[in-house]
Amino acid sequence: xxxxxxxxxxxxxxxxxxxxxxxxxxxxxxxxxxxxxxxxxxxxxxxxxxxxxxxxxxxxxxxxxxxxxxxxxxxxxxxxxxxxxxxxxxxxxxxxxxxxxxxxxxxxxxxxxxxxxxxxxxxxxxxxxxxxxxxxxxxxxxxxxxxxxxxxxxxxxxxxxxxxxxxxxxxxxxxxxxxxxxxxxxxxxxxxxxxxxxxxxxxxxxxxxxxxxxxxxxxxxxxxxxxxxxxxxxxxxxxxxxxxxxxxxxxxxxxxxxxxxxxxxxxxxxxxxxxxxxxxxxxxxxxxxxxxxxxxxxxxxxxxxxxxxxxxxxxxxxxxxxxxxxxxxxxxxx
Amino acid sequence: xxxxxxxxxxxxxxxxxxxxxxxxxxxxxxxxxxxxxxxxxxxxxxxxxxxxxxxxxxxxxxxxxxxxxxxxxxxxxxxxxxxxxxxxxxxxxxxxxxxxxxxxxxxxxxxxxxxxxxxxxxxxxxxxxxxxxxxxxxxxxxxxxxxxxxxxxxxxxxxxxxxxxxxxxxxxxxxxxxxxxxxxxxxxxxxxxxxxxxxxxxxxxxxxxxxxxxxxxxxxxxxxxxxxxxxxxxxxxxxxxxxxxxxxxxxxxxxxxxxxxxxxxxxxxxxxxxxxxxxxxxxxxxxxxxxxxxxxxxxxxxxxxxxxxxxxxxxxxxxxxxxxxxxxxxxxxx
Numbered sequence: 001x002x003x004x005x006x007x008x009x010x011x012x013x014x015x016x017x018x019x020x021x022x023x024x025x026x027x028x029x030x031x032x033x034x035x036x037x038x039x040x041x042x043x044x045x046x047x048x049x050x051x052x053x054x055x056x057x058x059x060x061x062x063x064x065x066x067x068x069x070x071x072x073x074x075x076x077x078x079x080x081x082x083x084x085x086x087x088x089x090x091x092x093x094x095x096x097x098x099x100x101x102x103x104x105x106x107x108x109x110x111x112x113x114x115x116x117x118x119x120x121x122x123x124x125x126x127x128x129x130x131x132x133x134x135x136x137x138x139x140x141x142x143x144x145x146x147x148x149x150x151x152x153x154x155x156x157x158x159x160x161x162x163x164x165x166x167x168x169x170x171x172x173x174x175x176x177x178x179x180x181x182x183x184x185x186x187x188x189x190x191x192x193x194x195x196x197x198x199x200x201x202x203x204x205x206x207x208x209x210x211x212x213x214x215x216x217x218x219x220x221x222x223x224x225x226x227x228x229x230x231x232x233x234x235x236x237x238x239x240x241x242x243x244x245x246x247x248x249x250x251x252x253x254x255x256x257x258x259x260x261x262x263x264x265x266x267x268x269x270x271x272x273x274x275x276x277x278x279x280x281x282x283x284x285x286x287x288x289x290x291x292x293x294x295x296x297x298x299x300x301x302x303x304x305x306x307x308x309x310x311x312x313x314x315x316x317x318x319x320x321x322x323x324x325x326x327x328x329x330x331x332x333x334x
Numbered sequence: 335x336x337x338x339x340x341x342x343x344x345x346x347x348x349x350x351x352x353x354x355x356x357x358x359x360x361x362x363x364x365x366x367x368x369x370x371x372x373x374x375x376x377x378x379x380x381x382x383x384x385x386x387x388x389x390x391x392x393x394x395x396x397x398x399x400x401x402x403x404x405x406x407x408x409x410x411x412x413x414x415x416x417x418x419x420x421x422x423x424x425x426x427x428x429x430x431x432x433x434x435x436x437x438x439x440x441x442x443x444x445x446x447x448x449x450x451x452x453x454x455x456x457x458x459x460x461x462x463x464x465x466x467x468x469x470x471x472x473x474x475x476x477x478x479x480x481x482x483x484x485x486x487x488x489x490x491x492x493x494x495x496x497x498x499x500x501x502x503x504x505x506x507x508x509x510x511x512x513x514x515x516x517x518x519x520x521x522x523x524x525x526x527x528x529x530x531x532x533x534x535x536x537x538x539x540x541x542x543x544x545x546x547x548x549x550x551x552x553x554x555x556x557x558x559x560x561x562x563x564x565x566x567x568x569x570x571x572x573x574x575x576x577x578x579x580x581x582x583x584x585x586x587x588x589x590x591x592x593x594x595x596x597x598x599x600x601x602x603x604x605x606x607x608x609x610x611x612x613x614x615x616x617x618x619x620x621x622x623x624x625x626x627x628x629x630x631x632x633x634x635x636x637x638x639x640x641x642x643x644x645x646x647x648x649x650x651x652x653x654x655x656x657x658x659x660x661x662x663x664x665x666x667x668x
Binding site: 110133144147148179181188189190192214215216217218219220230231232234235236237238239240241242243244245246247249251254255256260261263264265267268272273276 | 349357368377467470478481482483515522523525526549550551552553554564565566568569570571572573574575576577578579580581584585591595597598599602603606609
């Protein structure tokens with residue numbers, strides 16, 4: 001079956017995510033309509049066919065890795081799972097990129113086991129984009145792949161994050177910062193102090209190291225790239241997510257108190273909705289696994305068709321920009 | 335001079351903070367007027383006298399530790415600084431508690447060097463209270479004293495945080511959670527997994543361990559106490575601070591767009607202001623250093639008279655509740 005695949009397609013895990021396969025297939029249809037991007041739908045062909053009325057190509061996979069499955073074990077044992085098959089297709093050069101909204105750990109494991117690391121990369125990292133209002137997003141990495149890190153890994157995250165920011169947002173020399181608990185180079189954990197020193201000494205031509213930033217700077221667009229270990233990065237991102245959600249809920253609650261507040265809501269929503277649109281994680285197009293020898297994108301578990309369509313758009317851009325070659329050069333320079 | 339001090343006073347660092355001595359002295363006056371709490375104003379007697387028209391007692395100190403001073407060095411070298419003298423007064427039993435809005439690291443160092451640790455406590459932690467809407471605050475510790483932690487320290491943070499939450503918010507058996515990057519016990523760094531196991535095994539009568547929480551739960555009032563290392567805690571708190579500030583600024587900007595939105599603002603502010611008041615860090619009364627053999631409260635650098643008055647109110651409650659004795663019992667149980 002694999003032999004008959006047309007070239008240049010993005011492998012899309014049609015079975016991964018809370019609203020799979022429906023929203024995933026609808027996302028693929030949307031990307032085809034909006035951006036003329038063709039994807040290969042990987043998963044249960046019967047279930048996919050229910051929504052695939054545009055005859056996007058399908059690659060049948062009989063198994064599904066669930067959100068609760070153990071990442072490494074499930075990739076090893078469920079060889080015919082949609083998520084594993086997506087990684088296989090990239091590894092075999094049959095697809096240009098893979099996208100999954102399924103089990104993040106399993107997507108990471110599949111990318112590592114099947115596609116492999118870029119030579120010289122110690123640990124791949126998850127690069128998430130934090131949306132900003134009126135400014136391009138900030139790339140934060142690692143946002144959860146490596147709960148414990150070493151300073152050399154963080155230096156590579158800086159190099160790879162700079163390439164990613166540069167390509168995605170067309171920035172000549174991205175500003176790279178280190179997430180810490182004080183701006184001074186003497187503040188932070190031993191890991192942060194050591195990394196700070198190494199980044200100062202590195203004096204790269206491809207990015208500018210601007211020192212430490214704090215949690216309160218994350219929405220201030222002070223840096224293009226924020227480097228952190230996967231534990232801190234994940235906590236910070238989820239804290240951001242949680243507080244924006246809290247605030248939106250609180251505000252909507254207040255605006256729905258009575259007729260008078262509902263009138264106020266009608267006025268304000270005209271101005272608030274465009275901002276909410278800018279901050280919507282669904283528009284950012286997923287998180288890339290940087291350091292993998294191929295393009296692997298992780299989309300949020302709750303991805304809608306819109307999120308999947310945006311992930312396809314971003315993947316297509318990254319394929320065309322040859323991002324993996326740029327990443328290879330960036331880590332070679334050490 | 336010290337011999338003439340009346341008993342039962344709280345030592346207040348009148349020179350610490352961005353708006354010292356004015357806001358500090360005004361805060362002391364407010365606490366006297368609102369709660370009949372008398373404090374001892376520690377600092378430059380001439381500068382203090384400018385605002386002290388109610389004849390609150392003054393303890394002269396000739397030096398000031400600035401925000402940029404090295405914490406340990408400044409406490410060692412500036413022996414007659416207001417911040418150091420406050421700790422001296424508690425250590426000598428002449429005051430019941432100390433409050434400073436100055437250099438946090440120096441306040442920590444002064445408390446450690448002069449007042450000392452509770453016997454058996456490995457490391458004191460900064461316990462910050464995260465305000466909630468319609469619910470008592472969540473106590474988060476450590477929020478910045480110890481950038482690197484060991485699992486035994488985190489277990490003590492849980493024990494001490496439970497005592498603090500129990501006394502401050504009158505909770506019989508506080509719910510204690512561990513901040514991690516997934517709810518499952520298998521998620522997180524080695525430190526978190528190890529601590530999780532120890533907290534499960536501890537089965538304390540004085541608190542209930544409810545497992546891991548994530549960054550997105552911090553404003554959801556799921557736990558009374560959230561335990562974390564000082565690096566992660568500090569990043570999470572500042573991320574919360576930053577995102578709430580961002581959202582308020584964005585909302586105020588939108589509401590000030592034109593006459594129509596300003597009218598909407600007039601309607602909504604009646605409902606938003608009480609919520610903003612609940613979320614205002616100035617009302618929470620500062621952060622306590624848990625594990626010190628005395629009461630030492632750190633107030634935000636930007637503290638206004640209101641924040642200082644609330645810190646005095648909370649300190650007074652903690653003195654009356656004999657919190658240090660309760661903390662001693664909690665860590666003895668191991």
